[in-house]
Amino acid sequence: MSRTYYKLPLVWIKLQKTGLNVEVDRILEIACVITDGKLRKLVEGPDLVIHQTKDCVDEVGEQSQDHHVRNGEARH
Template structure:
């Protein structure tokens, strides 16, 4: 990944009307309300019979939404020593930013965070088995990235 000093600068959050998605969705609902029963039935039947051509399910979903879905989505994946937020520690964090159509726009850091042997020993049985089997425990033991350094990235 190319290093971006401010990853969020790549998102273009301030471009265009922030309420555009909502306006388009409202317009789409209004258009559906104006359709006659016969038109609605015909549109539904054509979708069921595959008359939409070779569009993917995603394209059909987007068409049904009637919106551009322009706002970004931030996906954060954490691997932790357990599920207790107050006590357990992060072992690995990854971040991906997509547009509203789920097309990846920015791939953030994937960081493996160093933790003490004591911290790793406190993991529950499931975490110990799972994180050992996939190699995460060894990667954590080798990592030199501290929690503070990860927060600063």
């Protein structure tokens, strides 16, 4: 089976948010990776933490809190 690869680099962006609702939840962190067309990592970063108020962070949904605790990104 023949494969077709992209000729240009691909930019992958990951967001950590306070929840899953795109209309109300806020971004906590943005990370970026650039790969070639065969998905080999070329560049990693930046990884930026976005400042949010304590009230905003305190309102993070339970599902998101559990996810961040499991990944070592937060504590209960």
